[in-house]
Amino acid sequence: MPRLVSHPDEVKIVSRRFGKGAAQIDRYLELGGYASVRKCLEQGPDWIVNEMKASGLRGRGGAGFPAGMKWSFVPRQSAKPKYVLVNGDESEPGTCKDHLIFLHDPHAVIEGTIIAGLAIGAKLGFIYLRGEYRYLLKIMEKAVADAYERGFLGKGIFFSKTDFDIVTHTGAGAYEVGEESALMESLEGKRGVPRIKPPFPAVVGLYGGPTVINNVETIATVPHVIEMGGAAYANVGSPRNGGTRLFSISGHVERPGVYELPMGYNLKKMIYEVAGGVRGGRKLKAVIPGGSSTPVLLPEEIDIGMDFDQVGKAGSMLGSGGVVVLDDRTCIVEFALRTISFYQHESCGWCIPCREGTDWLKKSLTRFHAGFGTAKDIDNIQYLAENMMGRTFCPLGDAAAMPMLGFVKKFRKEFEEHLNGKACPFAKHLDLVVV
Amino acid sequence: MSSETMSLFPPRLAARLDALVARYPVRRSALIPMLLYAQDEIGYLSDAVVAEVASRIGITELEVRNVASYYSMLRFKPAGRYNVQVCTNVSCMLRGAYEVYERFQEELGIGDKGVTEDRMFSLEEVECIGACCWAPAIQVNYDYVEELQPDHVPGIVAHYRGKTPGKWKAPHA
Numbered sequence: 001m002p003r004l005v006s007h008p009d010e011v012k013i014v015s016r017r018f019g020k021g022a023a024q025i026d027r028y029l030e031l032g033g034y035a036s037v038r039k040c041l042e043q044g045p046d047w048i049v050n051e052m053k054a055s056g057l058r059g060r061g062g063a064g065f066p067a068g069m070k071w072s073f074v075p076r077q078s079a080k081p082k083y084v085l086v087n088g089d090e091s092e093p094g095t096c097k098d099h100l101i102f103l104h105d106p107h108a109v110i111e112g113t114i115i116a117g118l119a120i121g122a123k124l125g126f127i128y129l130r131g132e133y134r135y136l137l138k139i140m141e142k143a144v145a146d147a148y149e150r151g152f153l154g155k156g157i158f159f160s161k162t163d164f165d166i167v168t169h170t171g172a173g174a175y176e177v178g179e180e181s182a183l184m185e186s187l188e189g190k191r192g193v194p195r196i197k198p199p200f201p202a203v204v205g206l207y208g209g210p211t212v213i214n215n216v217e218t219i220a221t222v223p224h225v226i227e228m229g230g231a232a233y234a235n236v237g238s239p240r241n242g243g244t245r246l247f248s249i250s251g252h253v254e255r256p257g258v259y260e261l262p263m264g265y266n267l268k269k270m271i272y273e274v275a276g277g278v279r280g281g282r283k284l285k286a287v288i289p290g291g292s293s294t295p296v297l298l299p300e301e302i303d304i305g306m307d308f309d310q311v312g313k314a315g316s317m318l319g320s321g322g323v324v325v326l327d328d329r330t331c332i333v334e335f336a337l338r339t340i341s342f343y344q345h346e347s348c349g350w351c352i353p354c355r356e357g358t359d360w361l362k363k364s365l366t367r368f369h370a371g372f373g374t375a376k377d378i379d380n381i382q383y384l385a386e387n388m389m390g391r392t393f394c395p396l397g398d399a400a401a402m403p404m405l406g407f408v409k410k411f412r413k414e415f416e417e418h419l420n421g422k423a424c425p426f427a428k429h430l431d432l433v434v435v
Numbered sequence: 436m437s438s439e440t441m442s443l444f445p446p447r448l449a450a451r452l453d454a455l456v457a458r459y460p461v462r463r464s465a466l467i468p469m470l471l472y473a474q475d476e477i478g479y480l481s482d483a484v485v486a487e488v489a490s491r492i493g494i495t496e497l498e499v500r501n502v503a504s505y506y507s508m509l510r511f512k513p514a515g516r517y518n519v520q521v522c523t524n525v526s527c528m529l530r531g532a533y534e535v536y537e538r539f540q541e542e543l544g545i546g547d548k549g550v551t552e553d554r555m556f557s558l559e560e561v562e563c564i565g566a567c568c569w570a571p572a573i574q575v576n577y578d579y580v581e582e583l584q585p586d587h588v589p590g591i592v593a594h595y596r597g598k599t600p601g602k603w604k605a606p607h608a
Contacts, residue, residue: 002569002581081460093524093563124460131471131508132564134577167458170468173508175562189466189492191505207460250526250567257568292525292563322567324526338528342562348505 005257007274013224015260018104025146028107036226040115048119054230056242061215062319064308073202074120080209084116084125088216089178092291094322097246098216102136106143112219124165131172140168175346179394180213193350194394238264241307249275252327264305283328290319293399295406331426332411337365343400354397357388378415382408479513515550515557517595520574526567538588578602
């Protein structure tokens with residue numbers, strides 16, 4: 001069972017029911033569950049969308065798009081059925097928050113899905129879990145079955161005239177499927193290759209119908225927004241960054257874990273106080289602030305508030321909230337190599353800049369780390385990454401290129417230390433080959 | 436077609452797959468879960484599995500293979516009874532995943548995607564499994580084992596080799 005952590009600075013909203021047995025429907029009800037959806041049934045779609053807009057809740061998957069706005073893009077009238085699709089393909093390295101939501105609070109995901117359905121006029125919602133999360137799929141399936149049994153799902157939910165169904169779905173291993181159009185392709189039983197946008201999913205989505213796609217954390221937050229009121233939720237966070245966020249802190253810290261902190265919480269404090277500082281009292285070398293696709297920050301750059309805008313201003317991204325901490329013994333070249341190996345493995349191959357770019361970057365870095373690099377390679381890594389940026393259908397190309405640019409720009413000296421047959425100064429895993 | 440014949444799946448799985456198809460507005464949506472559930476039962480996507488899934492969904496075998504080859508968990512060759520998947524992505528790597536992975540290689544005497552002679556174990560280096568805060572982590576089939584140390588490896592192997600029920604737990608954890 002994944003270890004739960006706690007810190008006094010946490011503001012527990014989404015994680016309020018973690019560790020309290022809320023996967024059991026009666027316990028969820030005892031803890032105030034399914035009250036928000038009843039309220040939404042009374043208040044109607046416009047009210048829901050307005051509360052969501054007032055909450056300032058921005059997509060927790062990584063892009064940070066305001067959820068209320070996304071919902072408002074769905075046309076009221078549609079010839080085709082509308083759908084809600086919950087993205088639980090959590091696969092951004094450094095991120096494991098949705099894991100805990102599925103494990104501890106599956107009914108919050110169900111409740112949020114129903115509310116999203118009410119807001120846009122959908123009758124069917126899908127909860128897509130990555131294939132590796134089989135034990136969590138079982139928990140979700142049980143929760144959905146229990147909700148049906150109580151009349152919270154199906155025909156006439158909560159004794160209303162509204163019908164709503166939920167289907168849980170499993171993937172089978174693919175990072176790319178976390179991109180929303182690839183997610184729809186996958187749910188339609190195809191290869192997870194992204195679609196050309198526009199049209200956006202809110203207009204033409206799953207099975208051609210208007211579709212709202214939200215991350216698990218976003219959806220699980222919805223019932224809390226309704227309960228607290230949009231404005232009150234917004235007040236917890238920083239300006240234009242409503243509420244709290246589940247930060248997955250991993251790597252070289254004393255107390256890794258998923259912590260729920262207000263948006264805008266100071267990153268330095270997060271590492272040194274909340275997560276107990278760098279492991280073994282070592283020196284901090286670098287921080288990846290929002291999952292492995294976000295550009296690296298140096299120790300002198302971490303005195304910033306963790307929200308979408310402030311991290312953006314610091315030259316990186318808040319992404320999925322996966323904070324990865326690296327101590328002074330980490331080889332940046334090796335770290336870059338492991339990162340690009342992942343994106344090379346996960347590139348679907350649809351767009352040439354991503355397919356070729358990730359492959360060449362991996363080859364260059366493998367050779368470089370093994371001590372056979374040349375000075376020109378450093379520029380070449382940068383050149384390759386720059387030429388991938390913005391030239392692919394989906395963000396995977398950018399996700400692979402951005403961190404590489406950060407590493408080369410900020411740690412050029414360390415790359416140079418690997419030059420001309422010199423062994424890695426950190427002398428670890430020299431034979432690192434990732435298939 | 437291989438020697439496996441028409442009644443490929445046991446009745447319980449067959450019923451489950453029938454129900455699966457009915458859940459979606461479009462039949463084909465059941466394809467990926469169906470492949471995974473069939474693989475769980477048979478061990479891999481044999482020719483016969485591909486053929487049966489194709490006919491259940493109503494698409495060609497070629498289309499099934501085209502889709503299946505995209506997903507990293509789907510395989511066309513048998514794995515061991517216990518498939519050990521070691522995450523070596525960044526969060527796990529920083530906390531010693533390669534040491535754990537190397538220890539599994541020594542202990543089992545196989546490399547990446549290898550299968551032991553007795554077919555009890557297979558080993559795979561995998562990408563992020565969503566357990567970054569409890570690193571290093573592995574999955575044995577679908578069981579997560581978190582906060583590993585290389586010294587835990589012999590115990591884990593013995594646990595599964597002895598077919599001990601439940602998942603392995605660290606001593607004094």
